[in-house]
Amino acid sequence: MTTAILDRERIKALFDLRSAANVWTGGDFEADPYPIWAKLREDAPVHEGTLHKLTGYPGEAMFQGLPEPDRAHFTAFSYAALDAAYRDPETFASSGSAIDPTTAGLENSMIYMGGTQHRRYRGLVQPSFVPAKAQWWLINWIQEAVQELINNFVNDGRAELNVDFCAAIPVLTITGSFGIPPEEALDLRAVLQDSAAVIQRLVPIVAARREEPKDDLISILVQATMQDEDGVSHQLSDGEIYAFALLLLHAGSGTTWKQMGITLANLLARPEVLARVREDRALLRPAIEESLRWVPTDPMFSRYVTKDVEFFGTELPKGAVLHLNVASANRDPARWDNPDEFDITRQARASFAFGGGPHICLGMHVARAEIRAGVSALLDRLPNLRLDPDAEAPRFIGMYERGVTEIPVLFG
Numbered sequence: 183m184t185t186a187i188l189d190r191e192r193i194k195a196l197f198d199l200r201s202a203a204n205v206w207t208g209g210d211f212e213a214d215p216y217p218i219w220a221k222l223r224e225d226a227p228v229h230e231g232t233l234h235k236l237t238g239y240p241g242e243a244m245f246q247g248l249p250e251p252d253r254a255h256f257t258a259f260s261y262a263a264l265d266a267a268y269r270d271p272e273t274f275a276s277s278g279s280a281i282d283p284t285t286a287g288l289e290n291s292m293i294y295m296g297g298t299q300h301r302r303y304r305g306l307v308q309p310s311f312v313p314a315k316a317q318w319w320l321i322n323w324i325q326e327a328v329q330e331l332i333n334n335f336v337n338d339g340r341a342e343l344n345v346d347f348c349a350a351i352p353v354l355t356i357t358g359s360f361g362i363p364p365e366e367a368l369d370l371r372a373v374l375q376d377s378a379a380v381i382q383r384l385v386p387i388v389a390a391r392r393e394e395p396k397d398d399l400i401s402i403l404v405q406a407t408m409q410d411e412d413g414v415s416h417q418l419s420d421g422e423i424y425a426f427a428l429l430l431l432h433a434g435s436g437t438t439w440k441q442m443g444i445t446l447a448n449l450l451a452r453p454e455v456l457a458r459v460r461e462d463r464a465l466l467r468p469a470i471e472e473s474l475r476w477v478p479t480d481p482m483f484s485r486y487v488t489k490d491v492e493f494f495g496t497e498l499p500k501g502a503v504l505h506l507n508v509a510s511a512n513r514d515p516a517r518w519d520n521p522d523e524f525d526i527t528r529q530a531r532a533s534f535a536f537g538g539g540p541h542i543c544l545g546m547h548v549a550r551a552e553i554r555a556g557v558s559a560l561l562d563r564l565p566n567l568r569l570d571p572d573a574e575a576p577r578f579i580g581m582y583e584r585g586v587t588e589i590p591v592l593f594g
């Protein structure tokens with residue numbers, strides 16, 4: 183593999199949060215929302231309104247559960263409220279309408295399904311995403327991409343890690359698992375909002391794997407069988423495979439690069455913590471978990487209210503959207519002492535960075551493996567890695583997709 187073919191300017195245009203490609207999720211939001219969210223959480227666990235309006239974002243930002251102009255909107259801020267919503271998917275559903283999985287499209291993928299339908303689809307792919315499979319992902323797609331990307335700048339003494347490193351790893355991992363060569367990886371990312379164009383690229387691969395399976399994810403999908411509700415087993419249709427592939431591209435590439443950048447920025451801003459992690463790589467695990475808690479890249483996921491319900495003191499009408507502010511719940515003092523402090527030694531407790539309940543992130547072990555492999559390889563290969571004191575330090579930005587501006591570093 184050669185990653186030098188990944189055009190740096192193109193990666194920047196596609197991945198910089200402030201670029202045109204990302205502004206629709208509120209990529210131009212630069213204020214620190216945490217004090218506002220803390221105040222809202224203290225005032226009440228649930229507020230009427232969308233998260234971006236309650237935060238004071240002036241424009242329209244989009245994400246799951248938005249814009250939905252004909253529905254009432256509420257946002258939950260406390261750990262207990264999110265926990266209750268995640269545990270009750272009957273009342274708090276992932277979609278406002280029924281899902282037809284036979285029509286290929288992101289809107290028909292499992293993230294929007296509920297109940298038995300969701301269990302059947304998720305059960306089919308779950309075996310490829312369990313912790314024991316992390317090694318399969320690492321060896322086949324992650325490690326090589328990580329090393330090749332470092333080769334591109336290892337002799338320069340400086341780099342910008344957000345774009346030159348973090349951005350490319352997840353997209354190379356997922357497209358690699360589809361059997362797409364690295365030189366075409368960015369083409370796929372560039373047409374991400376155009377499902378038909380992504381599907382067009384997948385058509386020949388799915389056909390080829392049906393003929394002759396390989397050791398990749400599409401081969402697993404074409405060979406998988408699923409039991410229908412009436413007990414008849416059938417293989418996934420091409421449409422079902424495309425819907426799942428679209429979901430993976432959407433859910434797994436943008437999230438992981440931003441979370442890797444957040445992790446690196448947190449460590450580089452604290453040289454003494456970075457030094458400890460460099461010495462004892464076992465500390466990388468808690469450092470990643472603490473970064474996920476402290477600044478989860480996606481601060482909100484949403485649910486559709488299926489019946490009138492009184493919820494933490496607020497009447498939610500049937501048909502409303504309840505936005506779950508994961509980021510605020512992750513700093514709820516009812517669950518964590520000194521929640522605003524970044525502390526990798528704190529007692530490990532699960533946060534909501536990967537969601538909760540039946541839709542908890544399918545790719546969380548792959549994401550963790552990517553971040554671990556990426557940060558660890560940087561520490562192995564770049565001695566005296568540090569922020570460039572003459573450049574602007576990384577800043578956290580973004581409304582519904584949060585990440586860092588840039589990570590300018592020196593080494594050697």
Ligand code: HEM
Binds near residue numbers: 276352480535541548
């Ligand atoms: C740090 C990186 C990541 C974060 C923070 C993240 C976060 C999340 C969250 C919060 C959800 C739940 C959404 C909901 O409740 O509606 C989710 C679902 C999902 N994620 Fe991730 N994700 C990450 C990486 C990945 C990766 C690498 C993949 C795939 C390789 C992936 C695939 C999925 C899928 C398929 C779902 C839907 C699961 C379902 O509906 O049952 N994610 N993710």
